[in-house]
Each structure stands twice: as C-alpha cells, then as structure tokens.
Amino acid sequence: MSETIPHWLTKQADLVPNKKAIELYNGKAYTFHELKAASQSFARKLSQLGVKKGTHVGILSNNGIAMITAIHALSYLGAVGVLLNTRLTTNEINYQVTDAEVSILLTADECKQTADPLNVEQVYSFSDVERFTEKEIILASELCLDDTFTIIYTSGTTGFPKGVIHTYGNHWWSAIGSALNLGLNKDDKWLITLPIFHVSGLSALIKNVIYGMPIYVLEKFDVDIVHYILMNKGITIMSVVTMMVQNLLNKLGEDLYPKSLRCLLLGGGPAPKPMLEKAKSKDVPVFQSYGMTETSSQIVTLSPQDALEKIGSAGKPLFPAQLKVNQSDIYTIGEIMVKGPMVTKGYYKNEQANVNSFEEGWLATGDMGYLDHDGYLYVVDRRKDLIISGGENIYPSEVESVLSGMEQVEEVGVTGKDDDVWGQVPVAFIVKYEDVSIDEIVAFAGERLAKYKIPKEIYFVEELPRNASNKLVRSKLLDLRME
Amino acid sequence: MSETIPHWLTKQADLVPNKKAIELYNGKAYTFHELKAASQSFARKLSQLGVKKGTHVGILSNNGIAMITAIHALSYLGAVGVLLNTRLTTNEINYQVTDAEVSILLTADECKQTADPLNVEQVYSFSDVERFTEKEIILASELCLDDTFTIIYTSGTTGFPKGVIHTYGNHWWSAIGSALNLGLNKDDKWLITLPIFHVSGLSALIKNVIYGMPIYVLEKFDVDIVHYILMNKGITIMSVVTMMVQNLLNKLGEDLYPKSLRCLLLGGGPAPKPMLEKAKSKDVPVFQSYGMTETSSQIVTLSPQDALEKIGSAGKPLFPAQLKVNQSDIYTIGEIMVKGPMVTKGYYKNEQANVNSFEEGWLATGDMGYLDHDGYLYVVDRRKDLIISGGENIYPSEVESVLSGMEQVEEVGVTGKDDDVWGQVPVAFIVKYEDVSIDEIVAFAGERLAKYKIPKEIYFVEELPRNASNKLVRSKLLDLRME
Structure with a gap:
C-alpha cells in the first residue's frame, strides 16, 4: 500500500520554524519557515503560468536559493521537476526536454540565453516568475510516496541518455x-x-x-x-x-x-x-x-x-x-x-x-x-568503460556516436586516460574514411558535446580492436598509441 | 506500492555482527549475530511444529531473551504473533486467543500452568520448543512492509477487547x-x-x-x-x-x-x-x-x-x-x-x-x-473515562460488564479515583437487585478480571447518574460518595 506523509517542508516549518535551513556564502540564510513561505509563494506564481499536478517542468540552473525554492514549489503543485545539467550543449538539453515532455522551462537568470533556442513552449527565468502574481490555490499538504517528484537524465551505454524517475518515496x-x-x-x-x-x-x-x-x-x-x-x-x-x-x-x-x-x-x-x-x-x-x-x-x-x-x-x-x-x-x-x-x-x-x-x-x-x-x-x-572526468560521467559510446556522425569518419573508439587534474580524460581512436584534421574533429564535437566530453587526444588508426563477437574492446584502445 | 526491505535482524547481524544487541540484568548479553542465530534456530524448530506463513501464534510471557527470540523467530516464518498480557485472567486470555484465531501458544516456562486451561490446540513452553530438532526450511530474507507481524489487544469502550493489527511497516x-x-x-x-x-x-x-x-x-x-x-x-x-x-x-x-x-x-x-x-x-x-x-x-x-x-x-x-x-x-x-x-x-x-x-x-x-x-x-x-492504574489501561465499561454479570447486581458504574501509589484505581457504584456483600462482589470479579482491574472501593447507591439520552455520566459517579 502506498504511504502518505505530511509535506516535508511544511512539516519541518511546523516543527522548527525558526531553525536555520539554508546558509549561503554571501551571508544570507533562510529559516525553515522562510523557505516554506518562499516556496509556497513561488508555487502560487507558477500556478498562474498553468503549472499543475503532473506538469513536467524543466529546471536549468546552478546551485542557488532560487533553484531550491523552485524545486520545493513543484512539490506543492504535484508537478515533476526535470533537472538539467547546465554544462550540456543546446542539442543535448533539447534531447532531454523533448524526451521528458517538458512543457515549461525555468532557468537561472544567467542561463536564460542558453535556453532561448530550446524546443520548449514556455521559458521563464526565476526572476520572470517572481514578477507574476500569486494564484489562490490549494497547495499540497501531503506527499504520496508513489508519486514522481523528479526526473534526472543519465547517459546510458547506448549513448542515449535515459530519464531516471525518482518518486518522493525514492x-x-x-x-x-x-x-x-x-x-x-x-x-x-x-x-x-x-x-x-x-x-x-x-x-x-x-x-x-x-x-x-x-x-x-x-x-x-x-x-x-x-x-x-x-x-x-x-x-x-x-x-x-x-x-x-x-x-x-x-x-x-x-x-x-x-x-x-x-x-x-x-x-x-x-x-x-x-x-x-x-x-x-x-x-x-x-x-x-x-x-x-x-x-x-x-x-x-x-x-x-x-x-x-x-x-x-x-x-x-x-x-x-x-x-x-x-x-x-x-x-x-x-x-x-x-x-x-x-x-x-x-x-x-x-x-x-x-x-x-x-x-x-x-x-x-x-x-x-x-x-x-x-x-x-x-x-x-564504475560501469564498464565509463570515463569519469572531474566528477562528470562520460560514456564512451555517446562520444563515439557523435564522432561517427562525421562523414569522413569510418569508425571510432573512445576510452579514458588517467589525468592528474581531472582523474580521467576521454581519448578517441579514429579509422578515417577520407581525410580529416584533428581540428575539424574537435570543432565538430564542440558543437554537439559538452566541453568535458570532447576527446583531449585523438589518434588515427588502421583498425579498432574487436573481440570474437566483433564487439569493440575499449580496454585495448590505449595500446594502439604504441603502434 | 508496497515496499520490501531486507529482514531487519539478518541485516543488522550483517552490518554489525559483533555489536551487543541485548543486555540482561543477570549479566548475560547477546550480539546481533547471536540474536539472529538463536532466532533462526528457534524458527526452524517452530517449523517442525507446523508454524508457517500466516499462522497465528500466541505468546504469553514476561520480558526475557526467550520471548525476544521467539518474536523474531515468527518474522523468519512469516507467522503472526499475538502478544498476550500475562496479568489477564484465563477468561480474558481465552477471549483474545479465540478472537485472534491462535492455533499454537508459546509460553514462558513459568507461565505454562496458566496456559493449561486455555482453548488452544497446541501449547508449548519456550523450553519445550527448544527440545525439538530444526527443520531444514528457507527462512524469510526480506520483510514486506504490508504484511502483518503482530496483533495486540486493546480494551475498547464497549468492554470487548479489539485486536490491533501491526504490519512490519507500522x-x-x-x-x-x-x-x-x-x-x-x-x-x-x-x-x-x-x-x-x-x-x-x-x-x-x-x-x-x-x-x-x-x-x-x-x-x-x-x-x-x-x-x-x-x-x-x-x-x-x-x-x-x-x-x-x-x-x-x-x-x-x-x-x-x-x-x-x-x-x-x-x-x-x-x-x-x-x-x-x-x-x-x-x-x-x-x-x-x-x-x-x-x-x-x-x-x-x-x-x-x-x-x-x-x-x-x-x-x-x-x-x-x-x-x-x-x-x-x-x-x-x-x-x-x-x-x-x-x-x-x-x-x-x-x-x-x-x-x-x-x-x-x-x-x-x-x-x-x-x-x-x-x-x-x-x-x-486519556480516552473519555479511561482509568490508568500503574500504567495499565482499565476501561470502566469492561469492569462494568463483568459486574453486571452477577445476578444480584442491577446496574453498575465504574470510574477512576486518584491514588498516590497507582495514579488511579477503579471504584464501582452498584445498584443492587437483591442482597450481596462487597466480599462476594470482589470474589466474583477476581475470577474474571486481572487483579488491577478489580475495584478498590465499592459503593451501593440508589441510582446512577445519567444524561438526557439515558447514558451513564461517569464523571458524576464520585459525587455519589457524599450522599
């Protein structure tokens, strides 16, 4: 049986209203009461924009109080937050907002430019929303643990990111x-x-x-x-x-x-x-x-x-x-x-x-x-072949599928190489179809991949190492540098 | 959706096997590993007796390691524990084991005599069970939070105790x-x-x-x-x-x-x-x-x-x-x-x-x-009219319904009176039908009620205070002592 609990922020604001909830480096701090009040106010403004139970709302922001408030606001409306990585390219974000059926996108004020070319009907910065009036509605007083709260994309080994559903219960x-x-x-x-x-x-x-x-x-x-x-x-x-x-x-x-x-x-x-x-x-x-x-x-x-x-x-x-x-x-x-x-x-x-x-x-x-x-x-x-660079996951297959999109490239294998600064960086091995320069490849990748996913080294090789089933063996890629 | 978790005792025995779980005044102590091993062994012996998923097993015992082990053993079999108050009379326990459909009763060794006259097919002391051999069965490795674990009776205001179901989730x-x-x-x-x-x-x-x-x-x-x-x-x-x-x-x-x-x-x-x-x-x-x-x-x-x-x-x-x-x-x-x-x-x-x-x-x-x-x-x-005496709940209506069973008693009202030792004690006000002595009433009650429920004072009165709907007003009972 699905369990229901009181809304967690409302509850905490009731138990310890004057306790500090959020502290920021600029010296500002918010009590649980203040965090609740700000989130509920933001929810009532979002409601004015048509956000309601089940609406998929994209959030594109770096850490900050406005983002935190917006996330809690969604829970008061029963809306679902699709949290977007600010380091992704427009194409990558577009894939996620389309796949997740995002109908409205909220951005940090400084991210609004990035969001302009996206395939989303309505885009508002947090400040835009704050300028709306509050709609008189009944906010959620309880959370049902089976309901979806957030969706976060994770790159799969197939190269296509997958939207991971998190319920309140998760x-x-x-x-x-x-x-x-x-x-x-x-x-x-x-x-x-x-x-x-x-x-x-x-x-x-x-x-x-x-x-x-x-x-x-x-x-x-x-x-x-x-x-x-x-x-x-x-x-x-x-x-x-x-x-x-x-x-x-x-x-x-x-x-x-x-x-x-x-x-x-x-x-x-x-x-x-x-x-x-x-x-x-x-x-x-x-x-x-x-x-x-x-x-x-x-x-x-x-x-x-x-x-x-x-x-x-x-x-x-x-x-x-x-x-x-x-x-x-x-x-x-x-x-x-x-x-x-x-x-x-x-x-x-x-x-x-x-x-x-x-x-x-x-x-x-x-x-x-x-x-x-x-x-x-x-x-x-950490997943077969996964590259972790500066704490960010890079799936070789994703980078490979992008580079394969160049008409001069026949096939490509990507793997990680140890790096003193980033832990690992991606390295690409390419079998050419016709002539192409490293600069051209980097430029092509730069338009389609977040910066941290762009291979830091690129080698041209005759063929890629494959196993009996003809599958690419990424663990043998780095050996090719010796040849 | 119902959630499943690993069996809690097995899990804790895995996380901190050598940590002390139970300490007793006789100096004995049991680690989480030992508590698990004893409970699983006891479960395998109970299985020999036919206890399985859904069996309602009565437990009549004061606090002790054997009782604790038995309760955990039930969880390994998916059986339901009906926990019985050792201070109740045979009649009171019989009501509960019958109502709860208890088919097997486990007792502390010193409680076995009490259990002899009960309406339960099989009665074993904890020591009796320990003498059985273990049956090779698969014990529960998970607990489903929606499943029933225990039933504990609580006296209702109607005088009939009600079996409160507790799931693992509760x-x-x-x-x-x-x-x-x-x-x-x-x-x-x-x-x-x-x-x-x-x-x-x-x-x-x-x-x-x-x-x-x-x-x-x-x-x-x-x-x-x-x-x-x-x-x-x-x-x-x-x-x-x-x-x-x-x-x-x-x-x-x-x-x-x-x-x-x-x-x-x-x-x-x-x-x-x-x-x-x-x-x-x-x-x-x-x-x-x-x-x-x-x-x-x-x-x-x-x-x-x-x-x-x-x-x-x-x-x-x-x-x-x-x-x-x-x-x-x-x-x-x-x-x-x-x-x-x-x-x-x-x-x-x-x-x-x-x-x-x-x-x-x-x-x-x-x-x-x-x-x-x-x-x-x-x-x-604490509930309208409830009497709490030494931490035990006494429902006036239960005592009233017993005393009403005496043929010499026409009607009776019971309420609590402040007491320096027990917090409260029950006091009865009786309208006689024919002659009866206080000693006879106490003796009658003693056969049917736990000692703490027997009225400590008994007054004979002409009539009981009632409200417009003819309902007994217990809060006015003590005033009758003045008359």
Missing part, C-alpha cells in the same frame, strides 16, 4: 537509509558543493527537510572557500568526489580539520588508495560510497566503524537496501545488482531500458565489482 | 518517526522495563534491530535496580510511565543522573505538572509523549528543544504523522484524530470497530485534547 528512503548509517546528530550541518541538478546535490535538499538539518550551499567547489568553511562554519558532513578530497588534503597541509567534521562522503567513482591512506593519516574522515542516479544517491557506504579497516571498499548496502554480485564466489568479479525502496522504479518512457535493467526487483547496474569474505563491496569498474 | 515507520525526533547517536542504549506484550516494550525490540542499538531489558520495573542501571550502564533513553518517574525522582534524592541519560520518554497517560517541574529542576530529561496501541507506540512527542518551554504538552506529531483536533478553534477541547504510516490499518476481524474508528485515513482516537497557538497538543482526558 528520495525519502535514500535519506532514511543514509541516516541509519551515519546517525542523526542534533548539531549536523551538511555542506553542498555538488550540483543540485545531479542526484548527489539534490539528495541533500531532501535530507535538509526530512532531518530538519541546516545545509550550507555553494554554487560550485572552490578549494579555498570550502577549506575556509570547513574550518569555521561547524560543518559535520560534506559530499565529495575524489578531486575535491585531493585538493582539500593539499590545502590542509600540516593542519587538521576541526573534530566537528565527522564525514566526507565520497562518491562519483573509485578512489585511489594512496589518497584514502593520506586522508587516514591526517584523521580526515573519508567514507567511501557507491551509488548512481538510479539509486537516488549512495546505496552502499562504508560505515564509520569500518572506514579504517576496509580501506578501498565501498562498504555494505544501506539498511533498507540489498546488494549482490552476479557471481556466487567471493573475490570474483561480477555485475553489481541492487534492490531497495530507494532504487528507481524505471526509466521514463523507455520500456526497452527497463526490460534490460530490471529483473525481479533487482537493478543490474552495469558496474563490476566483487565481495570480500565479510561481504564488503569493492567496485572495480 | 513498526518500521514508528521507529523511523522516533529517530527523526530524538536523533540517532552512535552511543545510544535504550532501557526497557515496560512489558514487551504491550506496544511500548515491543517497539523497543524493533528499534533495537533497525537502529543497530543495544537495549537493556528488565523483566519489570524495580526502582532500585533501574536507578543502579541508569547510574552505571550508559543508558541514554528509557521509556517510562508516570509512576516510574515519580519513584526514580524520589530515589535520586539530591543526586543527578549522568549526562549520558538524554531522554526519559514518558507515555501511558497524562503526567502531573508538579512532577514534570520537579524533574526539570533536577535536569532529568523527561519528554512527554502521546500514543496508543493503534499508533504502534508514541505518535506525538515533545521534542528536546521544546521540553522545557511547553511543559505539560504532549508535543507535536512525529515527522511522518499528522494530528488534528476535531474542533477548529485553538484551546478548544475536541477529539484527537491521527494519521500516518505507523497507524494500524485496522482491528482484526472487527468491521464495526473499523467503521467507527477510521474516516478517510484518520483514526478517531476517542481521546480528548486541544492545541495551543503554536500547534502543541494538550491531552485532557
């Missing part, structure tokens, strides 16, 4: 699972620098209203600012990716972080063991985790009591979650399968992807890993 | 709601002296396995023992009723409890304000709460930050819960209505009670109260 169970793992301390304050258009950032907004815990929100990661905040603002938990930990450790030097910092929750890809050991030597509490858009944030986390003993492991599945590796023997690599109420019920209007990914309630993640004798997960390949 | 949401209110600290340890056959004690077993938190279990409340444990055993939270707080405050004298004790969670009836003020003056952290069997434990609690400012209030509904008073004006007394995923879906096989009690998802509690201008609940009458 977000709820993710927040509760995390609380059962990390505990809920009355002085907790979470620092957010990851984008809210990714599930990593979004999930912090949900914890904010469910735990009644203040969050400190930055637009992006800046090591000097983040270091200052960690030193001075009573932060207890921060979500991070590898690059951030490395920068913070360098910045920290010989100092130590205040004891109040109890968890750097590390996601976004496998972590280099030397970095984890360096963190350990400085008592910086880095907890590895594993998760993806489909699991509404981390689903496997190394708990505090195991953080030191099981270094390199992503841990055990959160309390409401289950995990298995598609391989019965321990220490044997297989596909990671997950199950639990925080796992998406499916991809939006993509029956084929749903059939491929789900089996009897289990999601086949496509990621490879193994379990040790105590049942701890070690992820060996 | 228990889950109750535990989560409490965690969101009280927080989850890594050093938490809960002390249980309330009976596990009541929901107050049972809910602590559930928190034990969901939080991965040790609990210290006593068979009953003994002020000297409890005081010693609070002083020496690192207890952070304890569920209490008024009588316990009063005794503990007296015992405490001029001392203070260790700072680690962060919450005495007070339920079981309205609390005298002088006692709350005395507790406050000694920094004893008493948090008032409000709940009932139907809400799977407390559903309204005064949060830590409000405990001092709103003394006398039961607080606000837990995060997943909603509350309203059947009266639109603040400070105006009306019936208390509650809603939320921890509220029972209904009474077992009692359609009439379900129709009377539920309206559009809201449970009409029968209790009276009012809200202040900040939305805090004040309970004025």
Whole structure:
C-alpha cells in the first residue's frame, strides 16, 4: 500500500520554524519557515503560468536559493521537476526536454540565453516568475510516496541518455537509509558543493527537510572557500568526489580539520588508495560510497566503524537496501545488482531500458565489482568503460556516436586516460574514411558535446580492436598509441 | 506500492555482527549475530511444529531473551504473533486467543500452568520448543512492509477487547518517526522495563534491530535496580510511565543522573505538572509523549528543544504523522484524530470497530485534547473515562460488564479515583437487585478480571447518574460518595 506523509517542508516549518535551513556564502540564510513561505509563494506564481499536478517542468540552473525554492514549489503543485545539467550543449538539453515532455522551462537568470533556442513552449527565468502574481490555490499538504517528484537524465551505454524517475518515496528512503548509517546528530550541518541538478546535490535538499538539518550551499567547489568553511562554519558532513578530497588534503597541509567534521562522503567513482591512506593519516574522515542516479544517491557506504579497516571498499548496502554480485564466489568479479525502496522504479518512457535493467526487483547496474569474505563491496569498474572526468560521467559510446556522425569518419573508439587534474580524460581512436584534421574533429564535437566530453587526444588508426563477437574492446584502445 | 526491505535482524547481524544487541540484568548479553542465530534456530524448530506463513501464534510471557527470540523467530516464518498480557485472567486470555484465531501458544516456562486451561490446540513452553530438532526450511530474507507481524489487544469502550493489527511497516515507520525526533547517536542504549506484550516494550525490540542499538531489558520495573542501571550502564533513553518517574525522582534524592541519560520518554497517560517541574529542576530529561496501541507506540512527542518551554504538552506529531483536533478553534477541547504510516490499518476481524474508528485515513482516537497557538497538543482526558492504574489501561465499561454479570447486581458504574501509589484505581457504584456483600462482589470479579482491574472501593447507591439520552455520566459517579 502506498504511504502518505505530511509535506516535508511544511512539516519541518511546523516543527522548527525558526531553525536555520539554508546558509549561503554571501551571508544570507533562510529559516525553515522562510523557505516554506518562499516556496509556497513561488508555487502560487507558477500556478498562474498553468503549472499543475503532473506538469513536467524543466529546471536549468546552478546551485542557488532560487533553484531550491523552485524545486520545493513543484512539490506543492504535484508537478515533476526535470533537472538539467547546465554544462550540456543546446542539442543535448533539447534531447532531454523533448524526451521528458517538458512543457515549461525555468532557468537561472544567467542561463536564460542558453535556453532561448530550446524546443520548449514556455521559458521563464526565476526572476520572470517572481514578477507574476500569486494564484489562490490549494497547495499540497501531503506527499504520496508513489508519486514522481523528479526526473534526472543519465547517459546510458547506448549513448542515449535515459530519464531516471525518482518518486518522493525514492528520495525519502535514500535519506532514511543514509541516516541509519551515519546517525542523526542534533548539531549536523551538511555542506553542498555538488550540483543540485545531479542526484548527489539534490539528495541533500531532501535530507535538509526530512532531518530538519541546516545545509550550507555553494554554487560550485572552490578549494579555498570550502577549506575556509570547513574550518569555521561547524560543518559535520560534506559530499565529495575524489578531486575535491585531493585538493582539500593539499590545502590542509600540516593542519587538521576541526573534530566537528565527522564525514566526507565520497562518491562519483573509485578512489585511489594512496589518497584514502593520506586522508587516514591526517584523521580526515573519508567514507567511501557507491551509488548512481538510479539509486537516488549512495546505496552502499562504508560505515564509520569500518572506514579504517576496509580501506578501498565501498562498504555494505544501506539498511533498507540489498546488494549482490552476479557471481556466487567471493573475490570474483561480477555485475553489481541492487534492490531497495530507494532504487528507481524505471526509466521514463523507455520500456526497452527497463526490460534490460530490471529483473525481479533487482537493478543490474552495469558496474563490476566483487565481495570480500565479510561481504564488503569493492567496485572495480564504475560501469564498464565509463570515463569519469572531474566528477562528470562520460560514456564512451555517446562520444563515439557523435564522432561517427562525421562523414569522413569510418569508425571510432573512445576510452579514458588517467589525468592528474581531472582523474580521467576521454581519448578517441579514429579509422578515417577520407581525410580529416584533428581540428575539424574537435570543432565538430564542440558543437554537439559538452566541453568535458570532447576527446583531449585523438589518434588515427588502421583498425579498432574487436573481440570474437566483433564487439569493440575499449580496454585495448590505449595500446594502439604504441603502434 | 508496497515496499520490501531486507529482514531487519539478518541485516543488522550483517552490518554489525559483533555489536551487543541485548543486555540482561543477570549479566548475560547477546550480539546481533547471536540474536539472529538463536532466532533462526528457534524458527526452524517452530517449523517442525507446523508454524508457517500466516499462522497465528500466541505468546504469553514476561520480558526475557526467550520471548525476544521467539518474536523474531515468527518474522523468519512469516507467522503472526499475538502478544498476550500475562496479568489477564484465563477468561480474558481465552477471549483474545479465540478472537485472534491462535492455533499454537508459546509460553514462558513459568507461565505454562496458566496456559493449561486455555482453548488452544497446541501449547508449548519456550523450553519445550527448544527440545525439538530444526527443520531444514528457507527462512524469510526480506520483510514486506504490508504484511502483518503482530496483533495486540486493546480494551475498547464497549468492554470487548479489539485486536490491533501491526504490519512490519507500522513498526518500521514508528521507529523511523522516533529517530527523526530524538536523533540517532552512535552511543545510544535504550532501557526497557515496560512489558514487551504491550506496544511500548515491543517497539523497543524493533528499534533495537533497525537502529543497530543495544537495549537493556528488565523483566519489570524495580526502582532500585533501574536507578543502579541508569547510574552505571550508559543508558541514554528509557521509556517510562508516570509512576516510574515519580519513584526514580524520589530515589535520586539530591543526586543527578549522568549526562549520558538524554531522554526519559514518558507515555501511558497524562503526567502531573508538579512532577514534570520537579524533574526539570533536577535536569532529568523527561519528554512527554502521546500514543496508543493503534499508533504502534508514541505518535506525538515533545521534542528536546521544546521540553522545557511547553511543559505539560504532549508535543507535536512525529515527522511522518499528522494530528488534528476535531474542533477548529485553538484551546478548544475536541477529539484527537491521527494519521500516518505507523497507524494500524485496522482491528482484526472487527468491521464495526473499523467503521467507527477510521474516516478517510484518520483514526478517531476517542481521546480528548486541544492545541495551543503554536500547534502543541494538550491531552485532557486519556480516552473519555479511561482509568490508568500503574500504567495499565482499565476501561470502566469492561469492569462494568463483568459486574453486571452477577445476578444480584442491577446496574453498575465504574470510574477512576486518584491514588498516590497507582495514579488511579477503579471504584464501582452498584445498584443492587437483591442482597450481596462487597466480599462476594470482589470474589466474583477476581475470577474474571486481572487483579488491577478489580475495584478498590465499592459503593451501593440508589441510582446512577445519567444524561438526557439515558447514558451513564461517569464523571458524576464520585459525587455519589457524599450522599
């Protein structure tokens, strides 16, 4: 039976109206009462524009209070938020807003130009909406956990992004699972620098209203600012990716972080063991985790009591979650399968992807890993062939399918190469059909792909490595550079 | 959509196998691994006796490790536990086991004699079961939150007890709601002296396995023992009723409890304000709460930050819960209505009670109260006319219906009278049909009612106070003593 709970922001505003909810670097702060009032006002203005239960509303924005307010406003109307990555090209965004049937797009004021050429009927900046009058309507006082709240696109191995549906229940169970793992301390304050258009950032907004815990929100990661905040603002938990930990450790030097910092929750890809050991030597509490858009944030986390003993492991599945590796023997690599109420019920209007990914309630993640004798997960390949560059996922097949679109290109293989700055960068291997220059290829890619997806090195080769089934073997691509 | 989670005890035994789960006063302790192993073994033995999914199994026992193991064993088989109050008479228990369709009864070894005359086909003591061999069966690895786990009887105002159905989900949401209110600290340890056959004690077993938190279990409340444990055993939270707080405050004298004790969670009836003020003056952290069997434990609690400012209030509904008073004006007394995923879906096989009690998802509690201008609940009458004696509920109508069964009695009214030791005791007012002595009445009641329900004073009167609709007005009964 589907459960109904009181609207989470209204509830928190009732329980602790004067408690600080959101803190920003510009010194501004909003209590739970103020956040509720702003969100409800924004909802009434959106209603004036025709947004109602079931409307798909695109949101194109970097982190900020207007974006947070807009997301909560949608929940008061029963509308669905389609969160768009601001780093995508117009073509990429167009694919997502079309696929997700977005009828109205809200943008940060500075993103409005980007949105102009998009295939969306109505486009408004947050400031545009604020100028409307409020419509007198009844706002949602409850949330039904089976209802859809957000859709976030994730690139599939086929190269076409898939819209991951998150219900209120998915977000709820993710927040509760995390609380059962990390505990809920009355002085907790979470620092957010990851984008809210990714599930990593979004999930912090949900914890904010469910735990009644203040969050400190930055637009992006800046090591000097983040270091200052960690030193001075009573932060207890921060979500991070590898690059951030490395920068913070360098910045920290010989100092130590205040004891109040109890968890750097590390996601976004496998972590280099030397970095984890360096963190350990400085008592910086880095907890590895594993998760993806489909699991509404981390689903496997190394708990505090195991953080030191099981270094390199992503841990055990959160309390409401289950995990298995598609391989019965321990220490044997297989596909990671997950199950639990925080796992998406499916991809939006993509029956084929749903059939491929789900089996009897289990999601086949496509990621490879193994379990040790105590049942701890070690992820060996964050999805087969996936490239993670600066915390962003790059699927080789997506880049390949774009480059294949050049008439001079016969075939192409893309893989990741280690990089000191970005962790990994994409590299392309191309079999030419007719003559073409590297500059032409880069220009072609630049019109169709976000900057971080453009190959940083391009090699021309005679043929690509293929297996017996004639499938491309990406793991052998880098060897071609020797020839 | 109904959610499924991993079996909570198996999960906790996987996450923290060597952590202490249960501590007893005899010095024995059990880790989560040991508790799981014992419960699974007991389940396999019960299976030998025919217990399977859907079997209704009565449990008649005071608090102890065998009882705890038996309750978890039922969850491994998908069986339903009908928890029986050991203080009831044979007749009262017979009513419940018959109504609940109990086919097998498990008793503490020392309760087996009591169970002999009961209308149940199979009766085994816990030791009897332990002597059976284990059957090789597949135990539940998951729990479906919609499935029924326990049935606990609560006396209705009609005098007939009603079986309150608790699903796994009801228990889950109750535990989560409490965690969101009280927080989850890594050093938490809960002390249980309330009976596990009541929901107050049972809910602590559930928190034990969901939080991965040790609990210290006593068979009953003994002020000297409890005081010693609070002083020496690192207890952070304890569920209490008024009588316990009063005794503990007296015992405490001029001392203070260790700072680690962060919450005495007070339920079981309205609390005298002088006692709350005395507790406050000694920094004893008493948090008032409000709940009932139907809400799977407390559903309204005064949060830590409000405990001092709103003394006398039961607080606000837990995060997943909603509350309203059947009266639109603040400070105006009306019936208390509650809603939320921890509220029972209904009474077992009692359609009439379900129709009377539920309206559009809201449970009409029968209790009276009012809200202040900040939305805090004040309970004025813990159910109309309910008598609470030493933490046990006594429904006047139940005692009345028994006494009415004496042929010499024409009519009878029962109400509560304040008592220094028990909080309240029941008092009966009887209109005689023919001559009868007080001793005869007490003897008659003693055969049919638990000792605490037997009226402590009995008055013979000419007629009972009735209102215009000819309904008994119990609030005027005590006045008859003057005449």
